Amino acid sequence: MLTARVRLVLEHFHSTCDPLSYRAQGLVLCASRQDVLDATKIARVLARRNPELDFQHEDILGAFSGSVSGETEKDLNGFFMRSAMDAKRAKILFVAHKFETGYDNPAVTCLYMFRKIDTSTLATQVLLRHCSKRPGKIRPITIDFANQDGQILSETRFHQCILKFP
Numbered sequence: 001m002l003t004a005r006v007r008l009v010l011e012h013f014h015s016t017c018d019p020l021s022y023r024a025q026g027l028v029l030c031a032s033r034q035d036v037l038d039a040t041k042i043a044r045v046l047a048r049r050n051p052e053l054d055f056q057h058e059d060i061l062g063a064f065s066g067s068v069s070g071e072t073e074k075d076l077n078g079f080f081m082r083s084a085m086d087a088k089r090a091k092i093l094f095v096a097h098k099f100e101t102g103y104d105n106p107a108v109t110c111l112y113m114f115r116k117i118d119t120s121t122l123a124t125q126v127l128l129r130h131c132s133k134r135p136g137k138i139r140p141i142t143i144d145f146a147n148q149d150g151q152i153l154s155e156t157r158f159h160q161c162i163l164k165f166p
Contacts (some may be wrong), residue, residue, distance in 0.1 A: 002035065002114075005145055006042045009112050012143065013092060014053045017109055021136045024109040028094045029126065031115035031146070033064040036096045039114070040076055043092060061090035063098045101125040106134035113144040 009028060017024035030036045040062035047055035062076050073080050081087050081098070088105050096115075101122070108130040117126060130140040 002039060003042050003046075005112075005114060006039050007046055008143075009092065010043060010046055010050075010053050010055065012112075013110055014055075016138075016141065017091075018054060020109070020138065022134065023091070023107055025088070025090060025105060025107045026092045026110040026112060027099070027103075027108050027130060028092065028112040029100060029115050029117075030094055030096045033066065033068040033096045035114065036062040036064045036094045037068050037071060037076060039094045043094070055091060058089065059091040060094075061087070061092070062094040063087060064096050065098055104132060106132035106137065108132070109138060109140060111140065111142045113142065113146050116146045 009026060013024075013026045017026065028039065030039055040060060043055075043060045044057055047053055047057075047060060058078075061081070062073065063081050064073060066072070079086065084099070084103055084105060087093055087099050087103065088107070093099065102125075111127070111130045113126075127142065130142070
């Protein structure tokens, strides 16, 4: 199931964001650090096997704290992501809690949710990750694999979050 989701993310991002006039970023919210590790590795294998998707190894990064199965971010990416500037290197960024809130990158255009969001505050914060405006930016896209239909929208209504795009 994880492989199918990752494939969909890569294909969707490639078809939607590669033609844009700016370097877009996709943010993938994973359920666990292990999922970040696995999804990042799967994405890199798929990208290698499908060169038409136009992803390089360094375009796909995973962000998590600590170690998982004896591996760290440095083992996975070749460096530790200490700041948002490091995270902005990626076209596709797989995260588990790290960079879910407080990460401000107007290039984040697509949000892919592989995990449930259980509070209205977190739902609002997470959705705001891809709602920053920038010249030429398309409407933000959210693909939710984990939450019930409409759950995220109803959670954000609690905060009266109104976002307008052209």
